[in-house]
Amino acid sequence: MRVSRLMLVTLRDVPADAEIASHQLLLRGGYIRRVGSGIYAYLPLMWKVLRKISAIVQEEMDATGALETLLPQLQPSELWERSGRWQGYTAGEGIMFHLEDRQGREVGLGPTHEEVVTSLAGELLRSYRQLPVTLYQIQNKFRDEIRPRFGLMRGREFIMKDAYSFHADEDDLRRCYGEMDRAYRRIFERCGLQAVAVEADSGAIGGAASQEFMVTAEAGEDLILTSEDGSYAANLEKAVSIANPATPLPEGEVKVIDTPGQDSIDALCNSQDLEPSQVVKVLALLARMESGAQQPVLVCLRGDQELNDVKLVNAISALQNDGVLDVTPVSVEQVANQGLSPWPFGALGPDLDDASLEGAKSWTTSFLRFADPTAKELDRFVCGANSPNQHRWGSRWSDLSCDPQVVDLRNAQAGERCQKDPTQTLMARRGIEVGHIFQLGRKYSQAMEASFTTAEGGQEAFWMGCYGIGVSRLAQAAVEQHHDQAGICWPLAIAPFAVVIVVANMQDETQLQLGEQLYDTLRAEGVDVLLDDRSERAGVKFKDADLIGIPWRLVVGRDAANGQVELVERATREAQVLPTDEALASLREAISTTTSPTVV
RNA sequence: CGGGAUGUAGCGCAGCUUGGUAGCGCACUUCGUUCGGGACGAAGGGGCCGCAGGUUCGAAUCCUGUCAUCCCGACCA
Numbered sequence: 013m014r015v016s017r018l019m020l021v022t023l024r025d026v027p028a029d030a031e032i033a034s035h036q037l038l039l040r041g042g043y044i045r046r047v048g049s050g051i052y053a054y055l056p057l058m059w060k061v062l063r064k065i066s067a068i069v070q071e072e073m074d075a076t077g078a079l080e081t082l083l084p085q086l087q088p089s090e091l092w093e094r095s096g097r098w099q100g101y102t103a104g105e106g107i108m109f110h111l112e113d114r115q116g117r118e119v120g121l122g123p124t125h126e127e128v129v130t131s132l133a134g135e136l137l138r139s140y141r142q143l144p145v146t147l148y149q150i151q152n153k154f155r156d157e158i159r160p161r162f163g164l165m166r167g168r169e170f171i172m173k174d175a176y177s178f179h180a181d182e183d184d185l186r187r188c189y190g191e192m193d194r195a196y197r198r199i200f201e202r203c204g205l206q207a208v209a210v211e212a213d214s215g216a217i218g219g220a221a222s223q224e225f226m227v228t229a230e231a232g233e234d235l236i237l238t239s240e241d242g243s244y245a246a247n248l249e250k251a252v253s254i255a256n257p258a259t260p261l262p263e264g265e266v267k268v269i270d271t272p273g274q275d276s277i278d279a280l281c282n283s284q285d286l287e288p289s290q291v292v293k294v295l296a297l298l299a300r301m302e303s304g305a306q307q308p309v310l311v312c313l314r315g316d317q318e319l320n321d322v323k324l325v326n327a328i329s330a331l332q333n334d335g336v337l338d339v340t341p342v343s344v345e346q347v348a349n350q351g352l353s354p355w356p357f358g359a360l361g362p363d364l365d366d367a368s369l370e371g372a373k374s375w376t377t378s379f380l381r382f383a384d385p386t387a388k389e390l391d392r393f394v395c396g397a398n399s400p401n402q403h404r405w406g407s408r409w410s411d412l413s414c415d416p417q418v419v420d421l422r423n424a425q426a427g428e429r430c431q432k433d434p435t436q437t438l439m440a441r442r443g444i445e446v447g448h449i450f451q452l453g454r455k456y457s458q459a460m461e462a463s464f465t466t467a468e469g470g471q472e473a474f475w476m477g478c479y480g481i482g483v484s485r486l487a488q489a490a491v492e493q494h495h496d497q498a499g500i501c502w503p504l505a506i507a508p509f510a511v512v513i514v515v516a517n518m519q520d521e522t523q524l525q526l527g528e529q530l531y532d533t534l535r536a537e538g539v540d541v542l543l544d545d546r547s548e549r550a551g552v553k554f555k556d557a558d559l560i561g562i563p564w565r566l567v568v569g570r571d572a573a574n575g576q577v578e579l580v581e582r583a584t585r586e587a588q589v590l591p592t593d594e595a596l597a598s599l600r601e602a603i604s605t606t607t608s609p610t611v612v
Numbered sequence: 613c614g615g616g617a618u619g620u621a622g623c624g625c626a627g628c629u630u631g632g633u634a635g636c637g638c639a640c641u642u643c644g645u646u647c648g649g650g651a652c653g654a655a656g657g658g659g660c661c662g663c664a665g666g667u668u669c670g671a672a673u674c675c676u677g678u679c680a681u682c683c684c685g686a687c688c689a
Contacts, residue, residue, distance in 0.1 A: 024638055024650065025624040029682050040623095049681065107687065124689095158613085158687060165689095172689055224689095233688090321686090338686080445689060482689030516648050551649035558649090569648055578648095 013509070015544040015556075019056060022556050032231040034491035035163035037500050041560045050160025050168035054484070057560065060508035061487050062171060066150050068202050068505065069173050069481060072195045076188075078146035078175055083128045085152060089118035091127040095459045100302065100335070107155045109168075121154035126456050126478060129176045133474060134462025140180045143464065143474075144188060148175035150483060162231070164488040165444065171484040178457075179475040180466065185451055189221065192449050192479045196225055199481065200446070204503020205490055208443060210236050211246040213322050214450055222450040225481075226443025227489040236443045237424055239436040246424075249322040252431050253424035253438055255386045258289035258314060261393060266406040268397055275358030277315045280403065284394070291315030292387045292395040292407075294360040296342040298375070299328050302335035306375045308342065310416070312362045312383035314390065317422040327382060327419045350375055359396035359403060363414040381416035388418045444489040445482070452476040491561075494583070500561025501583040509542040510603045512562040516550040516569035526577070526592070527568040533596065539603065558582065564599055 023040040030036040038044045043058040054062060070080065089110070092098035101108040102120065110120040122128070129147055137145060153172045160168050175192070179185040193209065200207035205227050212224040224247055226236055237253070238245040246252070274280040277288050295311040309328060313319060325336045347355050350372040355364070362383065369377040387393075388409065397404045426440035457463065457473035466472050487506070494501045504510060511534065515527035527543060534541040542562060544553045550569065557565050567578040571589055579595045580587040581602075590598065 021622085021639085022650095023623055027623065028618085028625090031683075046681095153689075155688070159683095159685090161683090166687095170689070174689085340686095448689065480689050485689055514648090519647075549647055549649085549651065551647090551651080553650095554648075555650045567648075 013542050015512075015542060015553075016546050018542075020556070020560075022559055030163065032162050032165075032492065033495055034231070034488045035165070037491055037495055037559070037561075038163060038488060041500060043560075044163065046163075048168075050157055050166070052164060052167060052169075052484075057508045058487070061502070061506055062483060064506045064508075065203060065483055065487055066171075066173070069150065069199055069483065072199045072202070073146075073148050073173070073175060076146065076191050076195050078148045078177075080149065081147045082149050082151065083122070083125050083132075085122045085154065087120050087122050087125075087128055089120060091131055091460075092120060094131070094461075095127050095456055097127070100337075107157070109154050109156050122151075123153055123155045125149070125151070125174055126176065126452075126476075127460065130456045130460045130462045130474075130476070133176075133178050134457070134460060137178055137462075137464050137474070139465050140467055143178055143180045144184050146175055146177040146188065148173060148479075161233075162488075164484045165231075165233070167484070170482060173481040173483055175479040177477040177479070179477075180464065180472070182453075182475050185453075185475040185477050189449060189451050189477050192477070193223065196447050196449065196479070196481070200225060200227070200486075203486065203490060203506050205446070205486070205493060207446065208236065208238065208242070208245050208441075210238075210443070211250050212448065213247065213249040213326070220451045220453055222448065224445050225447035225449075227446050227486070227493055228441055228443050229489065229492040230442055231492050232442035232444040234443050234445055236441050237426060237438045238441060239430040239433060239438060241433075241436060244430050244432045244436070244438075248423060248440075249320065251424040251438070252420060253428035254431055254434060255314070255317065255422065256289075256428060258316075258386070258390060259287040260391070261290050261406060264406055266404065266408075266411065269394075269403050269405050270401060271359065271403045272401045274401075274403075280394075281315070284403075284405075286394055288315035290390075290394055292362060292383075292390060292393045294362055294364065294396055295319060296355065296357070296360060296364075297324075297339050298342050298346065299325075299339045299380070300337040301332065302337060305332075305334065307332065307380055308369060308372075308375055308378075309339065309380045309382065310360070310362065310364060311421060312381075312387045312416055313422060314384065314386040317384060317386055318425075320421055320423045323419070323421050324382070327417070327421065328380060331380065331417065349373070356396065356398055356400045359398065359400055361396040361398045361404065361412070362409075362416060363412040364398050381414055382421060383416035383418050384421040385418055386422060388416070444485065444492065446486045446489050447479075447481045449479045450477060452478055495561070496583075498555070499559035502561045502563055504563045504603060507561065507563050508540075509562050510540045511564040511566060511599060512542040512544055512557050513566045513568060514544045514550070514553045514557060516553075516567060518545065518547045520572070523568050523572040526572045526575075530566060530568065530577070530592070530596070534599075537600075539600075564602060566595060566599065 021042045026036045027039050030039050045053045047053050089098050102110045108120045108123050112118055150173045154169050157168050160166050177188045207225045207227050210224050212222045214222040235248040237251040274283050292312050293315050297309045299307045299309050329336045366378045392406050394405050395407055428438055430436040454473040463471045463473050491500050513527050513530050515523050517523055531543040563582050565580040575592050576589050577595045578589050
């Protein structure tokens with residue numbers, strides 16, 4: 013390709029609405045244009061990158077025996093009603109774009125494809141003999157994100173590879189999950205990305221095991237904790253650790269202490285000369301359930317610990333066997349609106365009586381009670397006395413008439429010891445989630461009544477897995493991980509072009525001819541080569557070449573007269589002036605070492 | 613949805629306080645000189661000042677409303 017024909021428009025100034033380096037560079041380099049909030053056009057350069065990534069993904073997915081397919085983006089509501097997700101995905105905070113057609117039928121733009129694919133599998137896969145099957149597609153997904161961000165990182169329309177596997181039993185699902193894990197590692201490695209696999213929460217998609225693949229980068233939206241040797245890695249949502257030990261409370265009798273205005277752990281500890289770890293704090297929360305129930309929840313945490321919302325939501329839905337829409341702190345106003353007498357906020361104790369809920373207008377009238385192990389393990393502690401401005405000192409759990417469920421509900425923190433290997437300390441890093449694999453189990457196949465005939469002649473629901481890669485996000489994550497002051501440094505395997513030939517002075521016949529000749533030679537060899545044939549000054553071309561990040565550059569300049577050119581590696585800036593043949597040989601050597609797929 | 617900010621040419625910005633009918637840099641067009649790290653000179657083209665009301669002889673500027681975008685929190689590939 014010739015730059016003069018490439019519709020290349022690069023920007024010198026940084027667009028004001030781009031915050032992070034990768035977003036700025038993609039805009040400045042003429043890779044993407046914003047069309048609307050969270051909606052981007054992939055310009056020709058970007059599309060080449062995306063196709064290269066897709067090709068790697070396809071090769072690796074095909075190698076696992078997965079079948080490529082293309083499922084509709086426009087999906088009828090009935091499918092989603094069968095899985096029970098239509099309401100959750102469209103109403104209120106719903107993430108699915110949806111509309112009504114002229115016949116009054118409701119349809120949604122696919123944010124994901126479990127429903128479509130499960131329903132198809134139910135129709136097509138009738139016998140255990142046909143299993144296992146994995147289907148995958150590279151498709152645009154639509155999600156009505158509340159806050160699109162950072163260019164392609166969180167768009168409302170984005171490209172995703174999603175795969176769904178169907179199995180006769182759980183063991184086979186596990187086998188496939190392991191295979192996908194390995195395929196994913198190869199994909200990210202081939203794309204030149206440093207990625208970490210972390211234990212993750214399954215979130216709204218549900219299911220048993222799940223693992224995320226994070227590209228480590230400062231701009232990442234996720235916090236991950238890893239052990240020093242990397243043997244343990246988890247998303248903060250899921251991470252566990254050994255909490256630092258609590259400071260024991262001095263000997264003494266149980267007593268009630270006056271704590272006027274000491275409503276927070278900080279205030280209490282400062283006034284009473286306590287350590288936060290000597291206190292049990294009690295959080296009153298309200299869970300809105302999918303069934304419509306409004307369930308009050310009391311959570312006991314050691315005073316120095318933070319609540320992990322995701323863990324709490326999971327604990328509630330497991331205990332109630334009902335989905336949780338959200339969990340929010342109970343406010344003074346809400347208590348009043350329920351027609352209840354005021355609660356002693358700031359002095360709540362773990363044994364706050366269910367009588368506090370008697371006569372509530374719309375709330376369930378008994379608390380769901382949880383305690384984090386760090387709180388439950390305290391022998392003696394300080395806690396609220398359930399009367400305003402009073403706390404109890406030296407309480408024991410056995411003295412309190414309550415029996416909370418003990419569940420891990422705290423955030424693990426950097427600096428704490430690793431549960432898997434207590435000799436190691438956890439470190440915090442930031443990551444961009446580029447892939448996520450799940451063992452879904454039979455959640456969707458049961459809901460959608462997708463079943464097959466077993467060897468014994470019975471009907472059973474499929475065991476399913478699903479496996480996603482954010483293709484467009486991955487491309488930007490690669491920029492986030494591979495750039496410098498001057499611009500992008502694409503990993504060779506996903507670079508839009510392997511090499512750019514810069515003719516320094518287009519007026520110089522010798523240079524021009526040598527440039528053209530090199531271009532023809534490389535093109536004939538199937539090399540992805542770009543020729544900068546614009547009649548710009550050399551400086552401009554160098555700046556643009558750096559910005560758009562082509563891994564190799566051949567400069568045809570003043571040494572052209574002696575048959576010499578300069579070969580420059582973008583990432584390292586290493587340059588050598590060589591006779592043309594040698595430069596070509598070095599270049600071939602350099603670009604043959606990659607396993608880059610062929611994309612024309 | 614809550615908190616913060618911004619809307620003026622393709623991009624980056626000034627002008628607004630103190631109303632008088634829009635300007636700078638980059639980009640774009642033409643000519644000349646230049647030609648290995650975003651050249652210089654000259655001459656050009658391009659703006660519903662987000663939108664709608666209002667105040668005023670007169671509004672980019674003041675007032676009201678509205679829309680959009682971005683940043684911080686809840687969602688996720």
